[in-house]
Amino acid sequence: MSGYVYDKKENIPLQGAFVYLDGTTISASTDSLGYFSITVKEKFNTDLIVSYIGYSNFTVSNPFQYTKPMKILMQEAVTKLDGLVISKEKSPFSREDMLEVFKENFLGNSRAAQSCQIANEDVIAFYFDKETNILYAKSYEPLQIRNNYLKYNVLFNLTNFGVKYTKVTLDRRYQQAVYFAGTSFYKDISGSTSAYKERRASYLGSITHLMRTLAADKWEDEKFGLYVNGMKADPKEYFKIKDTLGVKKITVLQGVEKAKPLNINVSGESVNDLKEKQKRYRKRQGVIYFTVVYDGKESYFTCPKGVFYIDNNGQYFPISNVRFEGYMSEFKAGDMLPADYSYRF
Structure with a gap:
């Protein structure tokens, strides 16, 4: 793919703009004409991100279509006060405590995560909403993360982060959910020091490893075990895989029709209303709780909507369609590998 990066207002080329595929090590810079070109061996299901100092990032969705x-056309960034950090009410927690919670839930607690250093922690703003019991965080510049274990320098443009609690506390025992989102770029800094073993250790048993295994239907080769209701299960009985538009469409055979009907008969509801309620109930009851075992470690996932997609690099979407718990859910940004990382695939 190729293109030109210009200042939108003046319509002049921007030299030195940084262009990269989100979540990969693949990038380019624009020349004096604002021109860039990126060549890859295969397509990635990811966005193209363009950044330039003093300008707002530009995102190109599905860039391989062009x-x-x-x-x-890049727009100059407008400095503005954000509602996230404007509050007359004093925060119930110190910045140091909130930063510690952020690093634990954003980077993780693994060996790789503990090796990570965020060089510009001062660009992170925090806010704890006492009405919803959510700790929010936002970064006004890309986070500069050095992963000394996996040997990557990571630029992470954090767009969303939250930790939901059951009450006003930062105690992990009262956490209900953790989420974060953003774009990232990886620079390999291993040099002459190979990080093969460390990267392999983070990859094996990860969500990406599982998704690549599922798409390739290589459960035994990759030493994954699938269980349903405590019994060893055949993946072919639960996952229908179909090639579509260059990705794998995964249809989860939930057994919705086998779910017992809901015993309801509320006066005042129409026949159609009752049918819709029965349909929603059957769908919920038919959702299967899968257990995945790798090297003795258990993870659990569900796919309530019954469909998701996996590209050639193990990236799955929509992310919200698959929910993980257990071992795999414990790994955060500190163990993430670039989408173009390859191990036997």
């Missing part, structure tokens, strides 16, 4: 050079 067969001709694209023209990207």
Whole structure:
């Protein structure tokens, strides 16, 4: 793919703009004409991100659809006060405590996560909402993370982060949910010191490893075990895999029709209302709780909507369609590998 990066207001080329595929090690810089070109061996299901100092990041969704050079118009960033950090009410927790919670839930607690250093922690703003019991965080510049274990320098543009609690506390025992989102770029800093073993250790048993295994239908080869209701299960009985538009469409055979009907008969509800309620109930009851075992470690996942997609690199989408618990859910940004990381696939 190729294109030109220009200043939107002046319509002049921007030299030195940083262009990268989100979540990969693949990047380019624009020349004096604002031109860039990126060549890859295969397509990635990811966005193209363009960044330039003093300008707002530009995101190109599904960039491989453009067969001709694209023209990207960058807008100067407008400095503004964000509602996230404006509050007359004093926070119930110190910045140091909130930062510690952020690093634990964003980076994780693994060996790789503990090796990570965020060089610019001061760009992170925090806010604890006492009405919803959610700790929010936002970064006003990309986080500069050095992963000394996996040997990557990571630029992570954090767009969303939250930790939900059951009450006003930062105690992990009262956490209900953790979520974060953003774009990232990886730079390999291993040099002459190979990080093969460390990266392999983070990859094996990860969600990406599982997704690549599922898409390739290589459960035994990759030493994954699938269980349903405590019994060893055949993946072919639960996952229908179909090639579509260059990705794998995964249909989860939930057994919705086998779910017992809901015993309801509320006066005042129409026949159609009752049918819809029965349909929703059967769908919920038919959702299967899968157990995945790798190297003795258990993870659990569900797919309530019954469908998701996996690309050639093990990236799955929509992310919200698959919910993980257990071992795999414990790994955060500190163990993430670039989408172009390859291990036997």
